[in-house]
Amino acid sequence: MKEYPTKDIAEIVGISAQKVRSYAQALEKAGYAITRNDRGFRIFTDNDVPLFQEMKKQSSETGMNVGEIALTLLKDQNNHSEPVNSEAVTPMQNEVTTPDLPQIEDDRYQLLLDEINTLKQLIEKQQKYIDDRIEQQRDLKYIELLRKSQEVKKADLELAASQEKEKKKGFFSRFFNI
Structure with a gap:
């Protein structure tokens, strides 16, 4: 047949x-x-x-x-x-015998847990990268502000020094710009 x-x-x-x-x-x-x-x-x-x-x-x-x-x-x-x-x-x-259904479900559950853990590690890695980048940018802005502050102080000191120099000059030198 x-x-x-x-x-x-x-x-x-x-x-x-x-x-x-x-x-x-x-x-x-x-x-x-x-x-x-x-x-x-x-x-x-x-x-x-x-x-x-x-x-x-x-x-x-x-x-x-x-x-x-x-x-x-x-x-x-x-x-x-x-x-x-x-x-x-x-x-x-x-009839075809099927594998033990609870075992299949346990295997699928374990597979999903493994995948979740992998994704969790990936998210933690990405978050650390983001935090590091934010910290670097914050540090760069802080350094830039310090430099500007130092420039302002230097300009103030130069102005104060020139004003002090003007005070030390006599009346006639200031009057005639000598």
Whole structure:
């Protein structure tokens, strides 16, 4: 018996791969067992092709949802005593086991915590850089103000010295500018 992946069934039946997945989910919910490979992907057989073709036909003709169509088709098959699928006897063996969900959540939580800590370190580094730059600019402005203050004091001292020199000159030298 030939096996087909989802995309091949989609081409054979003339529907999209997404529609094949939708039909397959509806059939599985209705009790139809679809074989899965070791990676958990659905594998379809020649027996599945007519079922998908009929689902496509009824979907376009009746307008029923795929869940109702799947139930109707499987009920009709059971009434005609046709085997639904050879794998239907043991549906549990076809189910893919998922890893422990709490462990996955713990791993995701830890990953998020690590990412938060990395971002926190980055923010602290940026804040230190900003603080250092502000401190440097403050220091430069302080030095500039000190220089201006010293220049003003120097000018005041020179003015005071010249005024003192003027006072020491005699009356005639000041009067005649000698």
